[in-house]
């Protein structure tokens with residue numbers, strides 16, 4: 001019985017708990033920070049790294065202290081019932097991998113439950129699940145009949161079903177859960193139940209039997225449970241050559257109580273068995289990965305044959321989302337119904353490679369009939385009441401080659417008559433199936449199974465292997481952190497449609513993205529501002545549809561077939577329109593850049609922006625730039641220097657991919673928004689029209705200027721505003737054409753000011769820009785695209801003492817206005833102006849014009865995704881600053 005850190009272990013044999021491990025009692029010197037690094041080891045490392053360095057002879061595995069007694073009166077150990085170094089070594093190791101305060105090794109899983117149940121006094125209540133292992137049910141029944149304990153059962157998949165037992169007047173001392181349950185694989189929300197119990201019955205403890213998953217896949221103490229136990233006979237030891245049980249406790253009181261009971265009862269694990277368990281546990285992660293991959297293959301196979309399969313790894317599992325919220329895998333036990341008990345018996349008897357045996361968790365696969373075997377001790381009528389059907393077959397999957405497992409299972413299914421291979425589906429028409437269903441619903445399940453053709457086993461295995469990353473998942477080493485700015489059109493909106501040059505500049509309101517590694521073969525997007533939250537198996541994406549491509553730049557056109565396939569795929573999750581567009585754009589780039597599934601890195605992209613979305617300020621281009629740059633960096637197609645700026649050819653590549661994403665989002669964008677988002681500064685854009693040559697020129701190097709950006713919050717319809725100007729031009733060319741000419745002059749002059757070819761002082765520069773803005777706004781008013789809400793902002797900013805110049809930006813008809821704020825403008829006046837604008841119902845943002853484009857953080861600490869989301873739009877700027885300003889830009 002050992003503490004994780006060895007610190008609170010008793011030192012006198014006279015005390016009840018004596019089991020401080022010889023391996024954790026003293027810590028080796030930690031001059032190189034080893035302890036801090038070791039604390040971050042992943043599970044597969046921790047489980048192997050048994051700390052055996054402190055034993056007297058340097059034995060590299062924990063020795064077996066096969067002794068009942070220890071000499072002396074003041075040593076650490078006196079009697080093996082109270083403590084033994086081999087058991088102590090095991091317990092120290094397990095405490096760590098369970099994230100426990102203390103761990104205890106006992107003789108079996110049922111001994112663990114026996115010890116734990118002794119915490120309940122006569123008259124107190126144990127509230128347990130309604131699907132639970134037969135031995136658990138037996139011991140609970142005994143506690144009721146012989147110990148005066150009030151034992152109740154409820155459906156633990158529904159926290160509401162537990163609440164009536166927990167409130168005032170109830171004496172619930174213990175809530176006992178399995179998740180997933182044995183054998184129906186029902187899932188309880190451990191965190192939700194633990195929180196509900198703590199609230200409604202603060203003195204009650206939550207106990208979880210974690211045997212079905214082991215601590216590798218689920219650690220209930222981290223979810224709020226007080227005590228966890230496992231039958232270590234199963235996954236922990238892994239070879240069915242030792243019986244053992246583990247109790248892991250989450251707090252000092254539970255540890256103290258359990259330690260006392262184990263010593264008093266003498267239920268601690270024997271030294272030789274402790275050694276066997278310690279040996280077995282080292283391969284837990286390795287075995288479990290293979291076992292659950294095989295289980296997924298078997299579950300998919302039976303599901304494809306039309307059987308009702310209970311397995312949290314199947315999409316049809318009703319609590320799949322809850323399961324994967326609390327566990328990192330579906331486990332390796334599944335159960336299946338045939339609708340006919342005798343048929344099930346024939347299937348089980350016909351299996352050869354699958355051993356007919358109770359228990360699970362060993363490296364070899366087992367098949368059983370729970371009602372006749374592991375759960376036979378539950379009376380038949382109670383089994384029926386609890387939905388445990390007699391025809392249920394339990395499959396406990398091992399590490400064999402899955403092709404042999406499927407072959408043996410298929411042989412058993414055919415031999416028993418459960419399936420007929422490769423029946424021509426036309427022989428069993430859907431009409432015929434409907435008829436069978438009407439006459440005999442239970443026969444329908446079997447006929448339906450017959451209807452299905454044999455699944456393509458190789459494809460099934462391949463898909464699962466890739467999905468679960470058995471062939472080595474491709475991912476990235478650490479988080480990739482990128483950012484890109486929004487934009488405003490400073491001059492030339494609307495006129496640009498008619499061939500006039502428009503000038504857009506970047507803002508220091510930005511979108512930030514973190515691309516983080518995953519190890520599960522999936523790709524995900526989390527963009528709360530865009531309502532995008534999706535995860536996909538990489539292997540399930542439509543890779544066959546990715547168009548072939550040469551070179552590093554993106555295609556000019558979107559592939560319509562891939563686009564439609566992705567639209568359908570994303571629609572399955574019923575997203576909002578914005579969420580769907582963002583997800584499709586991300587997936588399109590994810591696939592088109594990778595080209596093949598084997599090249600696609602398992603990652604999660606998390607995105608957040610302090611830029612208003614859908615206000616004409618280039619938020620989608622900033623998003624597209626973040627997606628494109630993060631993915632290109634992940635594929636090492638864009639290299640990020642430690643200092644200086646990103647290579648211009650790489651910047652061009654990012655721009656081409658961001659433009660492609662913009663096409664997914666907007667159909668036919670001009671490209672000006674992504675050009676600004678990628679390059680920053682300003683861009684002069686002229687559309688090729690009526691034989692006139694177009695072009696896009698970057699303008700860099702001008703000093704940024706303070707800008708007040710005011711969102712009127714009046715929604716606008718860009719299409720009809722653009723059409724309105726075209727109609728006006730057709731009707732009144734004598735009015736509109738001269739206006740367009742004057743706007744061209746404004747853009748030309750502004751370009752000269754921004755690129756430095758027109759020399760002037762800083763004040764002259766700002767004041768000339770103000771004049772040009774005032775003129776341009778007047779022209780836009782003439783074109784009919786202003787709006788009372790915009791004119792109210794113009795008036796509010798022009799009023800004394802502010803005297804500032806404002807112009808609408810973008811489509812007009814509402815939307816946003818921009819106001820230049822000269823360097824000398826008084827702060828108190830600025831505060832007053834912001835308040836006045838808010839008073840008009842508008843949303844003002846103080847920002848600057850002309851900041852940098854694409855930014856990439858050069859030395860990224862890990863786990864930034866959650867802090868990015870937690871920062872929220874208002875905290876993003878300080879979040880970015882907190883990354884020590886180690887950014888390089890385009």
Ligand SMILES: N[C@@H](CCSC[C@H](N)C(=O)O)C(=O)O
Nearest residue numbers: 133135358359360373374377
């Ligand atoms: N005869 C035994 C059956 C043990 S079942 C073991 C294991 N927990 C399982 O679920 O297979 C008994 O009655 O306890």
